[in-house]
Amino acid sequence: MNAPSHSAQPAFTLERQREVVAALNRVLPDGCVLFNEEDTRPYECDGLSAYRQLPMVVALPQNEAQVVAVLNICRTLKAPIVPRGAGTGLSGGAMPIADGVVLSTAKLGKxxxxxxxxxxxxxxxxxxxxxxxxxxxxxxxxxxxxxxxxxxxxxxxxxxxxxxxxxxxxxxxxxxxxxxxxxxxxxxxxxxxxxxxxxxxxxxxxxxxxxxxxxxxxxxxxxxxxxxKPQVARVIMASFDDVVKGGDAVANVIAEGIIPAGLEMMDKTSSRMVEPFVRAGYDTEAEAILLCESDGIPEEVEEEIGRMSEVLKASGATAIAVSQNEAERLKFWSGRKNAFPAAGRISPDYYCMDGTIPRKRLAEVLMRITEMESKHGLRCANVFHAGDGNLHPLIMFDANKPGEFERAEAFGADILELCVQVGGTITGEHGVGIEKINSMCVQFSPQELEAFFAVKRAFDTAFLLNPDKAIPTLHRCAEGGKMRVTAGLMKFADLPRF
Amino acid sequence: MNAPSHSAQPAFTLERQREVVAALNRVLPDGCVLFNEEDTRPYECDGLSAYRQLPMVVALPQNEAQVVAVLNICRTLKAPIVPRGAGTGLSGGAMPIADGVVLSTAKLGKxxxxxxxxxxxxxxxxxxxxxxxxxxxxxxxxxxxxxxxxxxxxxxxxxxxxxxxxxxxxxxxxxxxxxxxxxxxxxxxxxxxxxxxxxxxxxxxxxxxxxxxxxxxxxxxxxxxxxxKPQVARVIMASFDDVVKGGDAVANVIAEGIIPAGLEMMDKTSSRMVEPFVRAGYDTEAEAILLCESDGIPEEVEEEIGRMSEVLKASGATAIAVSQNEAERLKFWSGRKNAFPAAGRISPDYYCMDGTIPRKRLAEVLMRITEMESKHGLRCANVFHAGDGNLHPLIMFDANKPGEFERAEAFGADILELCVQVGGTITGEHGVGIEKINSMCVQFSPQELEAFFAVKRAFDTAFLLNPDKAIPTLHRCAEGGKMRVTAGLMKFADLPRF
Missing domain, CATH: 3.30.465.10 (Uridine Diphospho-n-acetylenolpyruvylglucosamine Reductase; domain 3)
Known part of the structure; x- marks a missing residue:
């Protein structure tokens, strides 16, 4: 995703930077404290590249004692710290803080x-x-x-x-x-x-x-x-002429007591997007394609593939193919695994959302996302971990067209709000980071956010460790941010009881 | 377990009791506030009956709004609260506090x-x-x-x-x-x-x-x-002439990639204790008996029972029986499930410990517990969740003989310390409560205990909710309590690395 940078003027004085660098240089070996812009540039964002910020300093400790020393220095000098792994995160959790230290674990690799x-x-x-x-x-x-x-x-x-x-x-x-x-x-x-x-x-x-x-x-x-390692794995590829039937098939597989090794779904937009790119043999006329994997010992896999095929047929699958060897299994998966690069091929930019919904609401949510496409004037491909109810809508846009980035953000926020409305959550596996911090106001009550803060304070009274990520302040929620508090937010207490 | 009561004189004045009772009576219906001794007596202990304490008041809210009201009153009046379910816990977690309120959930039963x-x-x-x-x-x-x-x-x-x-x-x-x-x-x-x-x-x-x-x-x-509900369940009963072989068999079943529905072990003392009582057909000459259950669809169970039988034979089982029907399955389990009543039949009192160890140390730990029998002059039967490495040593004693209760407590503490020494923990599933609070000093470093307290404070600044349970203060640890900090406590950092 390529969009306006959030970078600004340095938020620190040169004296401050020198003070922190000097202190870190006393405890870290040569080459493990970076502060020149050409050295810190690679750390300015993680996988959520729309949000960028140069850090004041990057520290690269080589052992635990050096981690302790870096944290002691940051605490004493009141410098905020952002820990960072490989920087592949998709919610901006590792985005630096302007006057802070990025603590990279790159040299802790044993x-x-x-x-x-x-x-x-x-x-x-x-x-x-x-x-x-x-x-x-x-x-x-x-x-x-x-x-x-x-x-x-x-x-x-x-x-x-x-x-x-x-x-x-x-x-x-x-x-x-x-x-x-x-x-x-x-x-x-x-x-x-x-x-x-x-x-x-x-x-x-x-x-x-x-x-x-x-x-x-x-x-x-x-x-x-x-x-x-499982002795063998096989995957079923099933086509459906209706997303509702596909969504129901997912619920039916789980209801049968089967826990597939993988249970993924792609809508027609997705399969038409990836098929020309990967030639996986996807049915581009199908409204939904399911990939259901079984792994284990050969007898178990045989039995489970048989049971899943029956359930998929009974759920209305129009075509079913089972991988006959490992090469075919990888081919069936290649489309799913290459959905992101395929989106990059047909659209200048895309925005991958991550929300979770109850499995039984899959079909309904897909239809409502389709309706949102016209509202926001953007296309959205849906590839997702259907078994977990974990959606990954790919919103396609062009950052060079004025307003498209903002519309993509609004589209994403609408999808997350929908997830909460149907009883789901605003993140499945990508975390909250900086990207979804406003959506947390929709997900949680002020009391629940306060419980999170109480635990945060228990570990970090001074709020130096990755501050302003993951948990929004009540002040921030009250100001509204990008999302409003949904009046219709369902709580369990409001649901009908038997 | 029948042992000296820890009860003392009431730790509150009648005025204080009247104040709390009056406040609670304003928010709870008739009959939901108990304070006369004949009414509060049933709440003086949980399943760890060696520890007894009459509470000042028992509150029985009937809905969530009443729970809120009770907590608001206790907070305002600074009265400590002990929440209580059925009182079947085995570590004294629900033991009342002398000047406190027991909040029973008995009337929240929908x-x-x-x-x-x-x-x-x-x-x-x-x-x-x-x-x-x-x-x-x-x-x-x-x-x-x-x-x-x-x-x-x-x-x-x-x-x-x-x-x-x-x-x-x-x-x-x-x-x-x-x-x-x-x-x-x-x-x-x-x-x-x-x-x-x-x-x-x-x-x-x-x-x-x-x-x-x-x-x-x-x-x-x-x-x-x-x-x-599984369609079918079957259990294997296997005999071993050596606890080391039995312990290794447990590890071998797991190493084979099988996760049995249950994997339990009993030593000879236990099987000889229960067999006359339940007539389950246990091999009373065996040094160890394993019960390995498989559940699921018939084909899976058949296959898993076959694989487990092979592993058990290869591990040196001297006899193997597989339940042929549900009645026989229940019979095989009856000895394991009645170990506690059987202990009560042959010993005036018994003390059930609960610790967890790495599966590979099972045989060694059993032998060291046997050595401890002579040190403490008490017998110990071992029945346990072998698959989880969760031990339940039953220490038999007579509370009417001077010193035996104290020796049972010391025996139990020695077993827990052994669990920690071999890389295990002081509780498997019974909790810490009041019983094992001193053993927590052996398990955790002061920094780790402080992390627990920080979270406790985050939820309950005034320490009113079940105070003095589960987490020992550093002061308490320093004073020694029943157990000393073990110099040989192994931390991962001390282990050899490859």
Whole structure:
């Protein structure tokens, strides 16, 4: 996405910058403190490139003791800190603060241990997601969460955003696959959260920490769960002449008690967008295409593919194809996996939203998004993790045409509000960051936001760790931001009871 | 367990009691405020009956508005509150405070909704665990966590203690089966945590709340996940002539990639204790008996039972029996399920501990517990959730013999310390409560305990909600309590790295 930069004049004096740089240089090795614009430029945004901000300083600690030292300096000098992994996040969680320090985990990249017996790995935060699976591969194991950025994104960033992937319906999100986090608080203290047993005594701070977007501490070590590589995986590609039937088919598969390894849906706009690009053999006449994957031992996969095919047929599928080998399986997936580049091919810019809805509202929400296309005068392709109810609408626009970026933003905000209205949430797996902070006012009551702040304050009284991300102040909500508080926000208490 | 009561003289004046009673009577209906000793006596302890304390007042609100009113009164009058479900907890989490109010959820017992489509139920906190499954039964669904007290215990108590059960290896603990909690803060505000989608935006306060032992708020509504009742379940009973082989068999089953519906182990002391009582057909010559259950569709169960039998044989099982029908399955389980009453039959008193260890240390820990029997001069039977590494040593003693209660307590503390030493934890599923508060000093560093307190303060600045439970003050740890800080406590950072 290419849109107006939010950059401004430096918000700090040269004296201030020199003070912070000098203090950091005393505790970090040569080349680990960056402050010249040509060196800090690569850190000005993450994957949400519409929001840019040069940081005052970038610090690159090489070990935990240096992380402690950096945090002690920032606390003493009252410099805000933005922790950063690979910068692949899509909600601006790693966008720098003008007068702040970016703490990059790039030099904390060691895999400390792979233990095939307990099926765990202990890694530093800068280790790439895929590198864990590569290291575990010799033991027939892998790390399950697979965000589409898995080649580049780091486990530290995955912990910050509670990342998912196409297999999280069956294998869970980051929070379900991380057993322990070792982290440094803003007070420079080392705290371990969680452990290898099923339940840890005391409060479950591990789950709070995962997905806290760098607001509670800086990760220095992560213990992840490893799972056996499935012996075989096969995928069904099913066509539907009606999105309602496709949406119902998703609900029917789950209602049958099947948890597919992946359950993805694409609408006609999406399949017509990707097919010329990838030649995956998609049915471009279908209103909806479902991809349903099964993995495991061959007998289980055979049985599950059979049951899913029956359910899809009974739900009105007009065509069904089952991958006959690994090459065909990858071909079927190629369209889904290349939807973003395909959008980039047919539209100068696109905006990928991320919201979650109850599965049973899928068809209705898709139809309402179609209606919104005319309201905002923009096209929207829908590719999504249907099994989780996690939508990824791709809003296409041209940033060079006046007003189109703003219309794309308004379209996205409308979709998120719709998600909340039908009982869903404003984010599925991309986090809140800076992008969706106003939508949080729609999702949560002032009391609920205050509960978040109370926990934030418990870890970071001075609000130095990634401030102004993820949780909006009540003042900000009251001012309205981009979204208004929805009068019709349904709470469970308002729903009819039996 | 029958042991010296910790009761003392009333810690409040009659004027104070009258003040609190009068205030509560203004907001609660007749009969919902108890203060005479004959009325409050049933609330003096929970399942950890060695610890007793009469409360000043018992409040029984009938709806959420009354819960809000009770909390507002307690906050204003600075009266500490102990929330209470059915009082079946085993760690004293619901033990009253002498000058405090017990807030019982007994009258919040409505099942508000069962939704077979989304496979969820919304219930009030006083609903019994088993009642949820009974209500869902018509739809072929049930609520999976099954603590042994499930006939009596309430979902509110399950949320407070993050309860497990024999099936939690496959189906998870309470935290994995609760989607949403609606609760009232000490400030009288209503907050909803979690939701029906896979990931909720903002901090994951639901996971912190579950297992927080009544310290963060009072539950008024719970949305639970329901799962399909398995078509069939079968159990393997396997004998081993050596606990080391039995322990290794557990690890081998898991290493094979099988997640049994239940994987339980009993040592010879336990099987000899229960067999005369239940006549389950247990091999009383075996040093260890394993029960391995499989559930699901018939083909899956058949296949899994076959694979588990192979692994158990290869691990050295001396005898294997597979249940041929439901009656036989229940018979095989009857010994395990009646271990506690059986202990009560052969010993005047027993003390059930609850600790968790890495599965690979099972055999070693069992042998060290055997050594401790001579040190403390008491017998100990071991029945446990082997698949989770969750031990339940039953220490047998006679409270009427001077010193035996104290020796049982010391034995238990030694076992918990051993759990921590081998990389485990001081509780598996019973919570910390008052029983294990000193062991928390062994488990956690001062920095980690401070992180717990920071979150506690974030929700309850005045420390009115179940104070002095679950988290020890550093002062208490420094004073030593029953357990000392172990010099040899292993932290991950100290372990060898590859």
């Amino acid at each position: 895999i400390l241990r792979v233990d095939p017996y307990s099926r765990t790995a202990i890694v530093q935060p800068g280790v790439r997601n895929l590198a864990i699976s590569e290291a575990a591969s010799a033991h027939g194991l892998y790390y399950a969460p697979d965000p589409s950025s898995q080649i580049a994104c780091t486990i530290g960033g995955n912990v910050a955003e509670n990342s998912g992937g196409v297999h999280c319906l069956k294998y869970g999100l980051t929070v379900h696959n991380v057993l322990r986090v070792r982290m440094v608080t803003i007070d420079g203290e080392i705290v371990e959260l969680g452990g290898e047993s099923l339940d840890a005594p005391g409060l479950d701070l591990l789950a709070v920490f995962i997905g806290s977007e760098g607001m509670l501490g800086v990760v220095t070590e992560v213990t992840v769960r490893l799972v056996p | 099942i508000l909704r069962v939704d077979p489509y989304s496979r969820t139920a919304i219930v009030q906190p006083g609903v019994r665990n088993l009642a949820i499954s009974e209500a869902a039964s018509a739809h072929g669904l049930y609520y999976a966590p099954d603590p042994s007290s499930q006939i009596a215990c309430t979902i509110g108590g399950n949320v407070a203690e993050n309860s497990g059960g024999v099936h939690c290896l496959k189906y998870g603990l309470t935290v994995h089966n609760v989607l949403r909690v609606r609760m009232v803060t000490i400030d009288g505000e209503i907050v909803e945590l979690g939701g029906e989608s896979l990931d909720a935006p903002g901090l994951d306060l639901l996971a912190v709340f579950i297992g927080s032992e009544g310290m963060l708020g009072v539950v008024t509504e719970v949305t639970v996940r329901l799962v399909p």
